[in-house]
Amino acid sequence: MNDAPPITQLAGQEAYAEAVQLALDASAAYYRDGTSALDDDAYDRLVRGITAYEEDHPDQVLPTSPTGKVAGGAVVGDVPHTVPMLSLDNVFGAGQLADWAAGLERRLGRPVTAWSVEPKLDGLAISARYRQGRLAQLVTRGDGSAGEDVSHAIGTIVGLPLRLADPVTVELRGEVMMTTAQFEQACAKRRAHDGTTFANPRSAAAGTLRAQDRPYVCELTFFGYGALPMPIEDTSELAEGLRAWPHSQIMEWVAGQGGRTTAGTPVEGVLVDTLERVQERIEQIASARAGLSFGIDGIVVKADSVEDQEQAGFGTRAPRWAIAYKLPPTEKITKLLAVEWNTGRTGIIAPRAVLEPVELDGSTVTYATLHNVADITRRGLLLGDSVTVYKAGDVIPRVQAPVVHLRTGDERPIEFPAVCPSCGDAIDASQERWRCVRGRACRAIASIGYAVGRGQLDIEGLADTRVQQMLDTGLISDFADLFFLTREQVLGLERMGELSTDNLLAALERAKSQPLSRVFCALGVRGTGRSMSRRIARHFGTMAAIRAADAEAIQQVEGIGPEKAPVVVAELVELAELIDKLVTAGVNMTEPGHATPSPTGGQGEASGPGGVSGSGGVSGSGGANGSGDVGGSGDGVSGADGVNGPGGLSGSGGDANGPGGVSGVGEAGGPGGLSASGAAGAGAGSGLPLAGMSVVVTGSMTGALQALSRDEMNELIERAGGRASSSVSARTSLLVAGDNAGSKRAKAEALGLRIVTPDEFATQITAFL
Numbered sequence: 001m002n003d004a005p006p007i008t009q010l011a012g013q014e015a016y017a018e019a020v021q022l023a024l025d026a027s028a029a030y031y032r033d034g035t036s037a038l039d040d041d042a043y044d045r046l047v048r049g050i051t052a053y054e055e056d057h058p059d060q061v062l063p064t065s066p067t068g069k070v071a072g073g074a075v076v077g078d079v080p081h082t083v084p085m086l087s088l089d090n091v092f093g094a095g096q097l098a099d100w101a102a103g104l105e106r107r108l109g110r111p112v113t114a115w116s117v118e119p120k121l122d123g124l125a126i127s128a129r130y131r132q133g134r135l136a137q138l139v140t141r142g143d144g145s146a147g148e149d150v151s152h153a154i155g156t157i158v159g160l161p162l163r164l165a166d167p168v169t170v171e172l173r174g175e176v177m178m179t180t181a182q183f184e185q186a187c188a189k190r191r192a193h194d195g196t197t198f199a200n201p202r203s204a205a206a207g208t209l210r211a212q213d214r215p216y217v218c219e220l221t222f223f224g225y226g227a228l229p230m231p232i233e234d235t236s237e238l239a240e241g242l243r244a245w246p247h248s249q250i251m252e253w254v255a256g257q258g259g260r261t262t263a264g265t266p267v268e269g270v271l272v273d274t275l276e277r278v279q280e281r282i283e284q285i286a287s288a289r290a291g292l293s294f295g296i297d298g299i300v301v302k303a304d305s306v307e308d309q310e311q312a313g314f315g316t317r318a319p320r321w322a323i324a325y326k327l328p329p330t331e332k333i334t335k336l337l338a339v340e341w342n343t344g345r346t347g348i349i350a351p352r353a354v355l356e357p358v359e360l361d362g363s364t365v366t367y368a369t370l371h372n373v374a375d376i377t378r379r380g381l382l383l384g385d386s387v388t389v390y391k392a393g394d395v396i397p398r399v400q401a402p403v404v405h406l407r408t409g410d411e412r413p414i415e416f417p418a419v420c421p422s423c424g425d426a427i428d429a430s431q432e433r434w435r436c437v438r439g440r441a442c443r444a445i446a447s448i449g450y451a452v453g454r455g456q457l458d459i460e461g462l463a464d465t466r467v468q469q470m471l472d473t474g475l476i477s478d479f480a481d482l483f484f485l486t487r488e489q490v491l492g493l494e495r496m497g498e499l500s501t502d503n504l505l506a507a508l509e510r511a512k513s514q515p516l517s518r519v520f521c522a523l524g525v526r527g528t529g530r531s532m533s534r535r536i537a538r539h540f541g542t543m544a545a546i547r548a549a550d551a552e553a554i555q556q557v558e559g560i561g562p563e564k565a566p567v568v569v570a571e572l573v574e575l576a577e578l579i580d581k582l583v584t585a586g587v588n589m590t591e592p593g594h595a596t597p598s599p600t601g602g603q604g605e606a607s608g609p610g611g612v613s614g615s616g617g618v619s620g621s622g623g624a625n626g627s628g629d630v631g632g633s634g635d636g637v638s639g640a641d642g643v644n645g646p647g648g649l650s651g652s653g654g655d656a657n658g659p660g661g662v663s664g665v666g667e668a669g670g671p672g673g674l675s676a677s678g679a680a681g682a683g684a685g686s687g688l689p690l691a692g693m694s695v696v697v698t699g700s701m702t703g704a705l706q707a708l709s710r711d712e713m714n715e716l717i718e719r720a721g722g723r724a725s726s727s728v729s730a731r732t733s734l735l736v737a738g739d740n741a742g743s744k745r746a747k748a749e750a751l752g753l754r755i756v757t758p759d760e761f762a763t764q765i766t767a768f769l
């Protein structure tokens, strides 16, 4: 089954025995104070390895084995639970979930009445005992049948009020955890106390809950997921209710009493009637995960009604009427190898962590953000530290904290730069974010070099030395100024002859009709490389439309999430002057062949990719554009004269796309290019050979593809309607594996993905080459 999660292979009995001991030690530390040497993913792989070994060798099972036990059998307690506090069984995908649900319904002999779907909160289970409405005792889960008294934490847990609304005697059950803000506060307190921090919110919560004699107090948060009569045989009206109500109703009651539940959060528990709806909600919760202020590690699906629950019953370790749908880990432990310092386009000097590469949420993480010097100091990071790294969705990976208990003594302090790493000038350290005293000017050479590079404006004859010369002589201060250079100015530069001057001016003239995707890319907006720029250009069609978009509209572009969208918007505001200058210079601001989006935006599906193949034509044929003049019209770009409207393009004429700011735009390159490139007969997007496919390229290309760089391959894939990706996952549709393909090929094979040679691939997309 391809839902199957990764597993640690155990070679023999000795490896098995070691694994059992390692799991026990890790578990004991994990529940004691969160100081396990393993991250959750490593622990889970290990336990799956142990389970698999035991299935193959039932005669060798050790009595200490963690399998089948609550808390892996590593924890004890002396306060008995009235009803066992169990764990949950896991599934790892839609297929396994469907199998589990089918099994449950077979057991019941009927469909489940209703499903409750809620987030799996990533903290520790707790039992909170209220007597006559007053919070009287807190007990951990322990081994499931008895836990540890942690009543000293009463009063520090948000969501567990000291008094309930009614003077009831009842036991609430739920998860104790730290929100992101609480985690930051806790780290600051601990750092002020002993110079260290917590590794992550989960272990900070574990340590805090059990800590008795800390000189500082850290706040925790409770989210309830159950309530029981107390004592269990109680016959009060409430007790009868708690025994008879469906789970969802109990949760409403808890909230009504002042206990915190997930209600009101973006991932609140919902009640649904079919498994399809369950799956939908799972997907919603999964995609909301990165934006939450607290950690979740899955989704819990429960049969809501008491009849269903009673009939399904309990196993020794977990109820049979509930299941945890696990989400991929978003956090791992790895090593901080180095810290690099880079001066950004705006002159900000930012540190970046270089990590021992680690797989996280579908990609390999090698670098992670460290915001600034103050942030490094706050976290007390050292070089060589084991660190927890967090990444989810398209969130930029970040170093969360050092794992202090894994220090070996070989760690060294991180050195801060004394001068700007880019230009060697002084650093302005008066703000938290250090900045080169030269500000934006510091990196002008880099931004201009990038803008004129092959993948962007592709201006030949502009070496960095030449750009530097122009900067030094004050001819330009950014790349838009290039387009205003006069022949005399260029000729006046040292070592600049007539021929090279004319060549440069011609190259600049040609660059003005580059498609929007390249012009946009040239801006160097943070987080938008070449493919992302192509997607943005294809989605909006004009620079004016991109600039008019707010964060929400930008997020409609595939691959841009809630973290990146506002950055793009803010950067565009910063770049306003530069963009205006480009517009004035007559640089093309439209994506060739782009169908005018409807006023509400968000479409462009069908004609988009068709248009992109057009743009390929443009860049391939150099000056082949320049057919129709749409200057200043604000009319459909494709309304240009002389377009013989092949394929998907013809439909796109007509409508104005209202790009107020497009006025002054020179020539529409696209249509000319499109008609020139016969390949575009492919027409609407869905007809493109790679439509809807995610394609990964690995190894060296041969044959017709030999000369193509990786970026050109990616461009080709996107022209043919596909999406180029750099990492292989279950979502990959196709792997193009050239010579010497390594781990990506192996992974694709393991996942049973389609693999083709460069030659096979070339024949498939030959029209787009």
Ligand SMILES: NC(=O)c1ccc[n+]([C@@H]2O[C@H](COP(=O)([O-])OP(=O)(O)OC[C@H]3O[C@@H](n4cnc5c(N)ncnc54)[C@H](O)[C@@H]3O)[C@@H](O)[C@H]2O)c1
Pocket (backbone or CB within 6 Å): 026, 027, 028, 030, 036, 037, 038, 039, 040, 041, 043, 044, 070, 071, 072, 085, 086, 087, 088, 118, 119, 120, 121, 122, 123, 124, 125, 126, 141, 174, 175, 225, 300, 324
């Ligand atoms: N890193 C380590 O060394 C280490 C060691 C031991 C365990 N672990 C981690 O802990 C996991 C196993 O631990 P476990 O048995 O405590 O718990 P679990 O994560 O397998 O699931 C059961 C727990 O989920 C919690 N939960 C969260 N939301 C819930 C909801 N809405 N409804 C019901 N319960 C909810 C409850 O506390 C319940 O006890 C492992 O998968 C592993 O990732 C890690």
Ligand SMILES: [Zn+2]
Pocket (backbone or CB within 6 Å): 343, 420, 421, 422, 423, 424, 425, 436, 437, 438, 442, 443
């Ligand atoms: Zn500098």
